[in-house]
Amino acid sequence: MSANWGRNIELSIFGESHGKALGINIGNLPSGIKIDMDAVKREMARRAPGQTLMATSRREPDEVEIMSGLVDGITTGAPLLGMIYNTSQHSKDYSELKIKMRPGHSDYPAYIKYHGFNDVRGGGHFSGRLTAPIVFAGAICKQILADKGIHIYSHVLSIKDIKDDHFSVDITDEQLEELANKEFSVLSDEKFEKMRELILEARKNRNSVGGKIECMIKGVPAGIGSPFFDSLESRMSTLFFSIPAVKSVSFGDLDDITQYYGSEANDAYYYDGEIVKTKTNHNGGIIGGITNGMPILFTLGIKPTSSIALEQDTINVATHENTKLAIVGRHDPCIAMRAPSVVEAMAAIAIMDEVNV
């Protein structure tokens, strides 16, 4: 099971949902960067579980203990290791799940690959909880990128069939900052209320719902990325598909670009003074695997949580029988509502790996 990612920065992630702790080691960070730990805390709190009925009831403080790489709040250039202790493991919930495979979760493929030795408790290393250290690493990268004028924003574009507005090409910095300061990352307050009702209804019905996250990265200069195997979309997508429950990644105008004529899909260039811009941004700021200077725009599709309390058909791998399973325990009725901080973190890590800092 590999733990590492990155070419410029080096990430090494570890931990399980019900283990003692999880964390991440970040190598190759620049020295002399003042880290704003309050901003890190805010990012961790955006993702933390147990805060509303729209999330899992597992409560975790998700405080990060920095074990190395920081002196007086300033990076030394040595590997920065952030540790997050688990405090609320209810492992009894998982006793049946060692042999009864949850449809839609990692249990069965992991049972085959790791010969039944994989930790199923809370999803083990496959848990959405592994996104806590990712948000920590992303918060560090975000701060370094912000100093270079690169800013990342995301919102819940849809929950099931309820849609928020798309990011428009002329959205202002003020509107984006307003979004960044909201408790829940949804542009339209009216749509957010509808999303919340839908999620709570699904929870009441012992079910779950999925959704989409739209993300925009502003300020990345033209010329970042490479063609073919290393296209920027490819590099970013490896990180996006590492987020548990992400099932689709698309750049630019979602699937709509496939329905356009070429004349509609092309983004016409113009000079704004000395700056080259495009009138539209249907291609999401990346052409030929390289940035064109427009905001990078992408959307991730997140499936409904697989662990639901409704009875489902499954298998018992101990007795080799078909059986039924109603999952007990604490689970998110909707992962997507918690995902924006995770998506932004992964976007920050991806760009940090490409941009020389």
Ligand SMILES: Cc1cc2nc3c(=O)[nH]c(=O)nc-3n(C[C@H](O)[C@H](O)[C@H](O)COP(=O)(O)O)c2cc1C
């Ligand atoms: C923030 C976050 C929270 C999650 N919470 C849960 C959960 O409570 N219950 C669950 O079954 N899956 C949850 N997941 C998703 C599972 O971890 C994921 O579906 C599982 O590892 C299988 O991977 P896959 O869906 O990518 O194939 C969560 C994912 C994220 C990103």
Ligand SMILES: C=C(O[C@@H]1CC(C(=O)O)=C[C@@H](OP(=O)(O)O)[C@H]1O)C(=O)O
């Ligand atoms: C704890 C978190 O989410 C967990 C993600 C998760 C899973 O299967 O992914 C299963 C649940 O774990 P448990 O059964 O231990 O409560 C969630 O609570 C978190 O995101 O921090």
